[in-house]
Amino acid sequence: MRPTGSDPFEVLGLEPRFDLDAEELRRALLEASRRWHPDQWVLASAAEQHAAERRMSEVNEAFARLADPIERAAALLERFGHPLRPDRRPDPDLLAEVFELREEADEAAHEGGERLRRALDRIAAALADAERALADAFARWAAAGHPDADVPDVLRALDRVQYLRRTLAALQETRENPAA
Amino acid sequence: MELPVIQGIGRPGAADDAPILGIDLGTTHSLVAVYRDGRPEVLRDEDGEALLPSVVSFPADGGAPVVGAEARRRAELEPERTVHSAKRLVGRSAADLRETLASLPYRVVDAEGEMAVVDLGERTVSPQEVAAHVLRACRRRAARALGLDEAKLTRAVVTVPAYFDDAQRQATRVAARLAGLEVVRMVNEPTAAALAYGLDRKGASRVAVYDLGGGTFDVSVLELEDGTFRVVATAGDTHLGGDDFDRAIVERIAAEVREEHGVDLLAEPAARIALLRVAEEVKKELSRNDVAEFRFHDPASGLLVRRPIGVIEFQNWIAPLVQRTLDLAARALADAGMTTSDLDEVVLVGGSTRVPLVRAAVEQWFGRVPHARLDPDQVVALGAAVQAGILGGKVPGALLLDVTPLTLGIETADGAVAALIPRNSPIPTSAGETFTTFVDGQTAIALTVVQGEREMARDNRVLGRFQLRGLPPLPAGLPRVEVRFQLDADGVLRVHAREAHSGVEAEITVEPRHGLTDEAVERMLEEAWAHAEEDLEARRRADALLRLRTDVRSVEKHLGEARRGLDKDALIRLEEALEDAQDLLEETAAGEVPPPQRVQGVVDELEGAALPLAELLMDRVVTSAVRGRTVEEVAASPAPRTPQDEGNAS
Structure with a gap:
C-alpha cells in the first residue's frame, strides 16, 4: 500500500464516502485544477508557483486514489482510524475460494477458446458481485457511524475484490499473450 | 498557506512586453507561432515560408553552421556534416539507435555518459546543439516577423512527442537554453493539436488526435469541457513516421536495382539522401495521382533508374506501418476505457496524414471522417501558441491538463518494477510506496528509478540510481523505506526516500541523462554568443x-x-x-x-x-519496372558498362 499523503477526500473537497459518482469526482478534479494547476500561476512568484505545483500534485494523486475502488476503500479506512496493515491476514475461506478459482482459471487458460471465455465471464461476474458487496459493506459501516466492530466485514469485502481482480487480470493477460 | 487566486502579481507586465513563443521543434521541420489578436498565428520567413527544415549543416571550413532550407540544400554537398533528424538522437545512446543509424548519412558515436553525438571528424556535436541552432533560427524568425528585438524573446512553449521520456525532455530543455530560451512549458504534440482545434468548441466532447509526423507517431484521447483539455490517455512510437514511408520506397527500389543490375544505390551517403528526396516526392505525387515515376540518376554507376510506382503497390509497402499506428490507437482507447463509438471527433495531425491510405485507414478504423480543417503541418505549432497564450493570461478560462505517457517506477529486489506513477496519470503528480530490506542488518538500500511499460526493470529505461545509507541494522523486512515520486508539469521527476524508524533521508532530481553536464552547457552558451553572425x-x-x-x-x-x-x-x-x-x-x-x-x-x-x-x-x-523491357533496352544500348568496371575506374 502507498504511504498516504493528505486525505484525498479533503484535498478534493469531497464528502468521505465509498459510493462516489465518477461524474462528481471528475467535477471536483476540474474545479481543483482550475485553481491549482501550475499553468494558472506562470506569472506569479516562484514561491507561489512552487506551492501551486505541490497542491496540484496532491489533487492529481487524490483523484487517482479515489478513482480506484481499492485505494478509495483504503483511504476511507484510514480516515476513520483503520489504516490498512501490510501484514494483515485475509480470511482463510476467501483464500480457499481464490485457490479453487485460480486452478480452474489455469485449466481454462490452458485449454483456451470457449472455456477460457466462460471462465473470464464467470470471474468478471464474481468481481462485479464483490464490488457491490464492498459498496454495501461501506454503506452499512457509514450508516452505523463507522463502528470498529464493522471493520472486519469491510476488510473481508475489500480483500475479496482485490483477489478477484488479480485473478481476472492474470487470466486476461493469458488470453492476450497465449504464448507467455 | 493560502494563495491569492488573482494572477500576474509576481511579475507584473511580463506578459505584455514580449509574447511567449510557441515552437514546434519537429524531426523534419520546425515552426514558430505566437498568440496575438485573440488567435494563434504561424510566423513566416521573408519568402512566406512557414516550415523551417530541422537541418543544420556544419561546413568543413569551420564556418558558422547553416540552418534550415539552405542547410537542406547542403545535404548533398556535405552529407556527413549535415545533420537532419537530430530529434531522433536526443537523449539516446548510439546503442539505442542501431536501427536509425543505418539510415543516417552522418556518423554517430557515443560520447561520455553513453549519449549519442554526431561525429564531424575534428569534433563532435550533440543533438542538443543541433536542436539549439534550429531553435535559435526560430527565435530569429519570430523577432523579424514581430519587429521585436531578439533579446526580448526569451520564453517559449516547446512541443515534444508525447512519448519523449525524461532524458529526452531534459535534453530538449537544454537545447532551448542553448538557444537563449526558457521553456515555460513543454507540451505534448498531440495535446497541442487538440488545443489548436479545441478553442472554438462548445460543450463536452471526446477527441482522438492521430499525429503521424515525419519521424514519430502519437495518438491521444482527450476530454474537452468548459475550456479544459484533459488528456485521458496517450500512446505512440518514437520511431514511426512518414520518413519510414520514404525509406520503404527507397529500400524497395534499391533491392530491385541490386537484383537486376548488381548496383548498390545506397553505397554513397549523398546518393542515399538524394534517393530519399526522390522517394518523398514520389510519395507526395501518389497522394494526388495513382501512379508516379521514381526517377533517379545514380552518379556513381551512371545508371538511370526509372520505375513507375502504382498507388496500390505503395500502399502494400506501407500497410504494416499504418497497421502499427492503429494498434497503438487501440491501446490508447483501451487505456481511456473507451471504444471508438465513445469518440466525438478524430483529428489528423502531421504531414504524413496527407497520404490517402493513412486517411482511409483512420476513417475506417475510427468509423468517422477525420477532422482536417487546419494544415496538418501547422497544427502543433498553432497549439503551442495557444498554450503560450494561456500561460500569458491571454486566453481566459482555458486550461490544459496533461498526462505522463510512460509509467514511472522502482526496481524491486527480484528485478521487477513497482509502478509508482502509472502511464496516463495527470501531471503534476506525486505518489509513494513503501519498501523494505532484503537481508538482515542491511544498512543501505539501492534504488533504481525506471521509466517504461515492461514488467522487468532491465527492459525499461533507467532514469537514475541512488542509495539510501545509514539505515538502522534491523532484521530483513523491518525497516520501512518510504519512496516518494514528484513529477512536475513538464514531466520531470524528483525522487525522495525516507526510512520511517530512523528518519534517514535521501533525495535526487533524476540525473539529466542527456549527456551534457551543467558545465558543458555553460561552455556551449559562451561559445554560442562568441560566434559572430554568419559571413554569408x-x-x-x-x-x-x-x-x-x-x-x-x-x-x-x-x-x-x-x-x-x-x-x-x-x-x-x-x-x-x-x-x-x-x-x-x-x-x-x-x-x-x-x-x-x-x-x-x-x-x-x-x-x-x-x-x-x-x-x-x-x-x-x-x-524500368518492366523487367523484360529493361533487358532489351540494356542489350540494345551500345557498350553497356558493368558496375564492376565502374568500381575499378573510380
Whole structure:
C-alpha cells in the first residue's frame, strides 16, 4: 500500500464516502485544477508557483486514489482510524475460494477458446458481485457511524475484490499473450 | 498557506512586453507561432515560408553552421556534416539507435555518459546543439516577423512527442537554453493539436488526435469541457513516421536495382539522401495521382533508374506501418476505457496524414471522417501558441491538463518494477510506496528509478540510481523505506526516500541523462554568443567551390565517354568549361579568394556544358519496372558498362 499523503477526500473537497459518482469526482478534479494547476500561476512568484505545483500534485494523486475502488476503500479506512496493515491476514475461506478459482482459471487458460471465455465471464461476474458487496459493506459501516466492530466485514469485502481482480487480470493477460 | 487566486502579481507586465513563443521543434521541420489578436498565428520567413527544415549543416571550413532550407540544400554537398533528424538522437545512446543509424548519412558515436553525438571528424556535436541552432533560427524568425528585438524573446512553449521520456525532455530543455530560451512549458504534440482545434468548441466532447509526423507517431484521447483539455490517455512510437514511408520506397527500389543490375544505390551517403528526396516526392505525387515515376540518376554507376510506382503497390509497402499506428490507437482507447463509438471527433495531425491510405485507414478504423480543417503541418505549432497564450493570461478560462505517457517506477529486489506513477496519470503528480530490506542488518538500500511499460526493470529505461545509507541494522523486512515520486508539469521527476524508524533521508532530481553536464552547457552558451553572425559571402563561396570540385571530378571521370560520344561543338564547350574550372580550383588552392559570383558563374557554365554528357550517360543504361523491357533496352544500348568496371575506374 502507498504511504498516504493528505486525505484525498479533503484535498478534493469531497464528502468521505465509498459510493462516489465518477461524474462528481471528475467535477471536483476540474474545479481543483482550475485553481491549482501550475499553468494558472506562470506569472506569479516562484514561491507561489512552487506551492501551486505541490497542491496540484496532491489533487492529481487524490483523484487517482479515489478513482480506484481499492485505494478509495483504503483511504476511507484510514480516515476513520483503520489504516490498512501490510501484514494483515485475509480470511482463510476467501483464500480457499481464490485457490479453487485460480486452478480452474489455469485449466481454462490452458485449454483456451470457449472455456477460457466462460471462465473470464464467470470471474468478471464474481468481481462485479464483490464490488457491490464492498459498496454495501461501506454503506452499512457509514450508516452505523463507522463502528470498529464493522471493520472486519469491510476488510473481508475489500480483500475479496482485490483477489478477484488479480485473478481476472492474470487470466486476461493469458488470453492476450497465449504464448507467455 | 493560502494563495491569492488573482494572477500576474509576481511579475507584473511580463506578459505584455514580449509574447511567449510557441515552437514546434519537429524531426523534419520546425515552426514558430505566437498568440496575438485573440488567435494563434504561424510566423513566416521573408519568402512566406512557414516550415523551417530541422537541418543544420556544419561546413568543413569551420564556418558558422547553416540552418534550415539552405542547410537542406547542403545535404548533398556535405552529407556527413549535415545533420537532419537530430530529434531522433536526443537523449539516446548510439546503442539505442542501431536501427536509425543505418539510415543516417552522418556518423554517430557515443560520447561520455553513453549519449549519442554526431561525429564531424575534428569534433563532435550533440543533438542538443543541433536542436539549439534550429531553435535559435526560430527565435530569429519570430523577432523579424514581430519587429521585436531578439533579446526580448526569451520564453517559449516547446512541443515534444508525447512519448519523449525524461532524458529526452531534459535534453530538449537544454537545447532551448542553448538557444537563449526558457521553456515555460513543454507540451505534448498531440495535446497541442487538440488545443489548436479545441478553442472554438462548445460543450463536452471526446477527441482522438492521430499525429503521424515525419519521424514519430502519437495518438491521444482527450476530454474537452468548459475550456479544459484533459488528456485521458496517450500512446505512440518514437520511431514511426512518414520518413519510414520514404525509406520503404527507397529500400524497395534499391533491392530491385541490386537484383537486376548488381548496383548498390545506397553505397554513397549523398546518393542515399538524394534517393530519399526522390522517394518523398514520389510519395507526395501518389497522394494526388495513382501512379508516379521514381526517377533517379545514380552518379556513381551512371545508371538511370526509372520505375513507375502504382498507388496500390505503395500502399502494400506501407500497410504494416499504418497497421502499427492503429494498434497503438487501440491501446490508447483501451487505456481511456473507451471504444471508438465513445469518440466525438478524430483529428489528423502531421504531414504524413496527407497520404490517402493513412486517411482511409483512420476513417475506417475510427468509423468517422477525420477532422482536417487546419494544415496538418501547422497544427502543433498553432497549439503551442495557444498554450503560450494561456500561460500569458491571454486566453481566459482555458486550461490544459496533461498526462505522463510512460509509467514511472522502482526496481524491486527480484528485478521487477513497482509502478509508482502509472502511464496516463495527470501531471503534476506525486505518489509513494513503501519498501523494505532484503537481508538482515542491511544498512543501505539501492534504488533504481525506471521509466517504461515492461514488467522487468532491465527492459525499461533507467532514469537514475541512488542509495539510501545509514539505515538502522534491523532484521530483513523491518525497516520501512518510504519512496516518494514528484513529477512536475513538464514531466520531470524528483525522487525522495525516507526510512520511517530512523528518519534517514535521501533525495535526487533524476540525473539529466542527456549527456551534457551543467558545465558543458555553460561552455556551449559562451561559445554560442562568441560566434559572430554568419559571413554569408564566405559561405556562398565555400559552397560553390565544393560544388565545383564535385562537378569537375565527375566530368573528369567520364571524359573518355564524352570524347567518344559527344558531337564536336558540345565536346569543345565541355573541355573549355572544364579547363576554366580546373584553373579556378588551382588558383584557390594557391590561396586566392575569388568572389563567390565568379565561382558560381564557372559552376553554372560547367554544369550547362556537362548536360549533353549526362544525357549520353543516361541513355546508355536504362532500367524500368518492366523487367523484360529493361533487358532489351540494356542489350540494345551500345557498350553497356558493368558496375564492376565502374568500381575499378573510380
